[in-house]
Amino acid sequence: MSSVSAVSRPALRHVLTHLVTPLLMCLGMGIAYLSAFHAPAPHQLPVAVVGQGPQAQVLAQTLKDKAGDGLDVTTAADSDAARQRLLDRDLVAAYVPDADAPTLLVATANSETSASAAEKVFTQVAAHQGKPLAVQELTPLPAGDPTGQGLFFLLVALSIGSYGSVAVLGAAGAALAMRVRALLGLGVALVVSLLGTALAGPVFHLVDHGLLGVWAMSWLYSAGIVAIGTALHAFLGRWTTLTMMALFVMLNFTSSGGIFQPELQNGFYRALHSFWNGAGFLEGVRDHVYFGGRAGLGGHVATLFGWLAAGAVLLLAAARTERKRALAPALAPAPAPAPAVVPGAEQAAEQPADRSVEQLAAEAAEEEMEEAVGV
Template identity: 60%
Template sequence: MKVWRFAVTAGHTTQGALRHVLGHLLTPLLMCVGMGLAYLGAFHAPEPHDLRVDIVGSGPQAQVLAQTLQDKGAGALAVHTVPDRDTATAALRDRSSFGAYLPGGPGHTPELLVASATSDTSAMAVEKVFTQAAATHGQPLKVTDVAPLAAGDPTGQGVFFLLVALSIGSYASVAVIGGAGAVLPMRIRALLAAGMSLVVSLVGAAFAGPLFHLVDHGLGGLWALSWLYSAGILLIGVGLHTYLKRWTTLGVMVLFVMLNFTSSGGIYRPELQPGFFGALHSFWNGAGFVEGVRGHVYLDGHDLGRNLLVLTLWLLAGLALTLAAGRTEARRLHQAAPARPTEQEPKRESEQESKQESKQETEEEMEEAVGV
C-alpha cells in the first residue's frame, strides 16, 4: 500500500513538473520565432530604396546622367543635381544625401564623395553604383570620404556592438531587480535601476574609449547618451515587471533587441531596409543612441538635439511606467492585506511561500536572460 501511494505521488509530481517545464519552454520558443522574424526580416536582403545621391553640376551632361541613373535604378535611387562641391558635401554631412558624383572630363577623373561616418554600408552601396557608372566611360573612380571614421572603428559598426553591450547589461539587470528585488519598495528598485544604468554606461564608455578606441574624441558626450539609453531600458523594464512578471524578459527582448537592434541603423540604415524598420528608426531608442553618437562624434553635432529628445522621452516613459507600477503594487498590497491577522503561524507560512515563489521566479528569469 505504501509503495502504491508513493507511485501515485511521484507520478502526480512528475506530471506537474512536466507541465511547468513545458509552460516555460514557450518563452524561448517565442524568442526564437521573434528573433528570426526580426533579424532575417531586417537584414537578410538589404536593398536600396529611394537612396538619395547627387550629381554635381548644372549643365546638360549632369541632367542627362541624373535622369539615366534615376531610370536605371527603378526606385532604388533618388537622384538629384546640386550646383557645386560644397553643397554636395553639406548634404552628405547632414545625412540628406549618401553620395555625390562629380563626372569626369578631359583631364579629370570622375570622383565620388561619401561620408562613411553616417553609414559605411550605405557608402559602399553608393560606391558600387558609381563604380559601374564610371566604368561605362572607361575611367577609374576616385573616392573621397568627407566624414571618415575613427581609426579604431574602421567599419563604423563598433557603435552598434556597443549598443548591444549596453542593451544586454540593462535588460539583464531588469531580471535581477524585478525578481530578486520584488520584495523591495518600488522607490528602492527605481534607485537600483538608476545606479545600475550609471554603472553600465561607465562600462560602455570604457569600451568605446580606452579599451577599443571606437571614438577618438567626444567620449563624455557618448557616456551621457549611454546613460540616457540604459536608464530608459532599466526603468521601463522594472515598471513592466509589475505587470508581466515572468514574461518580462520576453517583453524587454521584443522592445530592446528584436525591434531595437534591427531599427537602430547600426548595420544598415533605413534606406537599405524594409519600410517597417525604417519607420521605427525615426523614434526608437536604439536609433536615437546610434545616430546621436554619430552626430556628436563625426558630424559636428548635427541632429544631436532630436536624438537626445528621443532618448529623453524613452527615459520619461520609464519614469511614468515605474510610478504607475508603484501605485499598482500599493493598491494590490492594500487589497490583499487581511483586516485582522489572528494567527501568526499561517502568516509565517504565507511569507515563506511568497519568498519561495519570488526566489523561483528570479531563478527562472535569470536563466532566460542569461540563456539569450
Template identity: 60%
Template sequence: MAPHQLRHLAGHLLTPLLMCAGMALAYLGAFHHPEPNHLKVAVVGETAQVKVLAQTMKDTAGDRLEVITLADRDAAVARLRDRDLAGAYVPDARQPELLVAKANSDTTAMAVQAVFGRITTEQNVPLRTTDITTLPAGDPTGQGIFFLLVALSIGSYGSVAAIGAAGAGSSMTIRVLCGLVTSLLVSIIGIVTAGPVFGVVDHDYAQIWAMGWLYSAGILLIGIGAHTFLKRWTTLTMMVLFVMLNFTTSGGIYRPELQNGFFGTLHSFWNGAGFVEGARSLLYFDGAAGFGGRIASLALWFAAGLALVAIAGLTEHRRAVANAPAEHGRHAAESAPESESTPSEAAEEEMEEAVGV
C-alpha cells in the same frame, strides 16, 4: 514523465522558443536582403549631360534611388556633412570622383559605390572614391558605436530581470533607485571600453557617457515598471523592444535607405537609433545633422520609463490596500486554536498558500 510535468516543462520552453522565432523574424527580416530604398544620391554639375544622367538613373532605378543634381562639389560636400545625402558623383572624362561619408554608414557608402561603379564600368573609366569624414583609428568602419549600443542594451535589459527577482519585496522607490544606479554603472563600463580601451570614441567622452546613461536608464525604468504587470513575460518583452526591434532599426549595420519601410519608420524614433545616430552626429559631424532631435528621443524614452514606474508604483499600492483585509483575515485564522478550524477553512488556507507560491 507525468502529464503535469510535461505541461510545466512546455510552459518554461515557450519563452525561449518565442525568443528564437522573434530573433529570426527580426534579424532576417531586417538584414537578409539589403537593397537601396529611396537612397538619396546627387550628380554634380549643370551641363545637359549631367541632367540626362540624373534623369536616366531616376527612370531606371524607380523607388530605389532619389537622384538630384547639385551645382558644384562644395554644395555636395555640405549636403553630405548635413547627412542629407548618401553620396555625390562628380563626372570627369578621365577619372570621375565619388564623394561619400563612411562615418554616416559604411554599408551605405558601399551601396553608393556599387551604383556609380556600374556607370563608370560602362564608360570604361576608373572611379575615385573620396571619404569626406575621418574615422578614429580604433573604428575604421564606423560600426563601433553600434557594438557599444549592444553592450549598453544587454547590460540594461539583463539587469531588469535581476532587479525584478531580487527586489521583488522592495518598494518601487528602492527598485527605481537601484535601476538608476545600475544604469550609471552600465554607462561607465560602456564609455571606458569604447573610449580608452578600444578607441572607438576618441573625443567628447562626457557627452557620449551622458547619452549612454540616458539610454540605459530609459530601458531600466521601462523594464522595472513593466515587471509589475508582465511578471515572467517581462524578459521576452524587453528582448522584443530592445533587441529584436532595437538593433535592427538602430542604423548600426544598415541605415533605413537599405531597409524596407517598416524598419526605416522605427529608425526615426526608436531609442537605439537615437543613441547611434546621435553619437555619430556628435563624433563625426560636429553635432549637426539632427543631433538635438536624437537627444530628444532618448529623453522621451526616459520620460516614458518614469511615467511607467509611477503607474506601476500606484498599481502596487492599490493592490496592497485591496489585499490588506484578506491578509488580516488569514493571519486571524492562523492564530485561532486548531480545534476551531473547520475542514473547509483549512482547505481555503491551503489554496491561498498554493496561489501565493
C-alpha cells in the same frame, strides 16, 4: 507508480512552461532579423550628381529613370555644396563626373553599407566613361573602427547590461518600494554607461574624441530601458524578459541603422528607425562623434529623453498598481472564524506554511533571474 506520475506531471508542466520563453525567442529573433536584413535593396537612397550644366542634369535624370524607386537623385551646384550636404547627412554619396577622373564623395561614418551601395552604382557609371572611379572619403574613421560599425556593438553591450538588470531589480528587488528600485535603476544605468564608454574609448578606441557626449547619451539610453523594464515587471512578472527582448533586441537592433540604414530596409523598419531608442542613440552618437553635432543631434537626444519619460510614466503607474495590490488584503472581507485548536498548535502549523510561501517566492525569483541570464 501512480505517486511517481503525480509528482512528475507538475514537474513536467513546470519545465514545459519555462521552455515557452526560449522557443518564442527563437521564433521572434528569426522573424525580426531575417525580415530586417534579408535581401537589402536601396529605397530612395539619396545621392547627387555634381554640376550645373545640361550634362549633369541629363546624367541625374538618366540615373533616376534607371533606378526607379531605388535612388533619389538630385544635383549639387559644385563640390563644396555636395560636401556640405554629405556632412549634414542629407546625402549618401555625390558623383563628380570629371572627364579625366570621375570621383565619388562619400561619408562612410554615416553608413558603410549605404556608401558601398552607392559606390556600386557609380562604378558602373564611370565604367561607361571608360574611367576608373576614385572615391574620396570625407569622414575618416578611427583605426579601432575602420567600418564605423563598432558603435552598433556598443549599442548591443549597453542594451544587454540594461535589460539584463531588469530581472534583478524586478524579482530580487520586489520587496523594495518602486522609488527605491527606480533610483537603483538610475545607478545601474550609470554603471552600464560608464562601462560602455570606457570600452568604446580607452580600451578598444572605437571613439577617439567626444567621450563625454557618448557617455551622456549612453546613460540616457540605458536609463530609459531600465526604467521601462522595471515598471513592466510589476505587470508582466516572469514574461518581462521576453517582452524586453522583443522591444530592445528584436525591434531595436534591427531598426537602429547599425547594419543597414533605413534606405536599405523595408518600410516597417524604416518607420521604426524614425523614433525607436536604439536608432536615437546610434544616430546621435554618430552625429556627435563624426559630424560635429550638425546633423540632427538635438532630435536624436530628444528621442532618448522621450523614452526615458515613457519609463518614468510607467514607473508611476507601476507604483500605483503595487500600492493597490498591497491594500487589497486589508480591504478584503474578514475570513470566517477558524475552528478551535489546542493552544500553541496554530503557531506551530503556520510557521512551516509561512516559510513555504517565502521559499516558493524566493525560488520563483531565482528562476526568473536565471532565465534572464540564460537569455
